[in-house]
Amino acid sequence: MSIDDVVSELGRVASAEVQRRAGDAEERRAYGWARVHEALSATDAGEPIDDGPWSGFTRGDARAWSWNLFQYEPHGFIHPGSEVRAKALRLLEEGGLPTVFGYPGRAAELVTQGLTPESYRQTREALGARTFSPGDVSFSTSPGSRFSA
Numbered sequence: 190m191s192i193d194d195v196v197s198e199l200g201r202v203a204s205a206e207v208q209r210r211a212g213d214a215e216e217r218r219a220y221g222w223a224r225v226h227e228a229l230s231a232t233d234a235g236e237p238i239d240d241g242p243w244s245g246f247t248r249g250d251a252r253a254w255s256w257n258l259f260q261y262e263p264h265g266f267i268h269p270g271s272e273v274r275a276k277a278l279r280l281l282e283e284g285g286l287p288t289v290f291g292y293p294g295r296a297a298e299l300v301t302q303g304l305t306p307e308s309y310r311q312t313r314e315a316l317g318a319r320t321f322s323p324g325d326v327s328f329s330t331s332p333g334s335r336f337s338a
Contacts, residue, residue, distance in 0.1 A: 217320040221260045225306050228252035231284070242293035243286050251286050253306035254296035261313050263321035264290040 228234065234249025243251040259281070265274030277287035299309055 214319060217260065218314070221256055221320055222310065224256040225253045225310060228256060229306065238286070241286075242288040243296075246293075246296070248286070250306060251293070251296070252281065252284070254299070254309075255281050255287055255292055257306055257309050257313075258290075258292045258295060260320040261309075261318055262292075262295065 229249045231249055231252070234247060234252075236248045238244055238246050238248060238251060246254070259274075259278060263274075265271055265277075273289055277289045280287050304312070
């Protein structure tokens with residue numbers, strides 16, 4: 190192979206990776222919107238929550254905020270937080286209301302700023318914020334040493 194062939198192949202591989210990442214990001218964005226819409230249109234969406242950390246929210250808003258915060262303000266990358274995150278996401282996927290990582294309080298802050306779950310997502314998208322990808326998590330094991338999870 191010539192140098193030009195190597196450079197061309199590297200460019201092709203890099204372009205394919207950029208396209209794959211863009212496709213993955215679009216899938217996460219669409220998935221998040223679908224979960225927010227699903228939460229807000231669920232049969233119990235308008236049911237008020239009277240006690241616990243989500244008190245003052247409706248069930249739909251609490252679930253929608255949870256999806257938003259898990260995607261845009263992620264926590265829980267190393268054990269035991271990673272286990273807490275996995276369990277909380279399973280609960281959320283089953284229609285439950287996770288109370289981890291201070292998300293109920295964060296949602297309340299955002300509401301006092303005049304945001305709704307939909308306007309929060311729209312704002313984050315307009316600002317170019319990326320949704321959380323587990324592939325973006327990296328850990329430092331020692332000074333100068335990094336590996337991806």
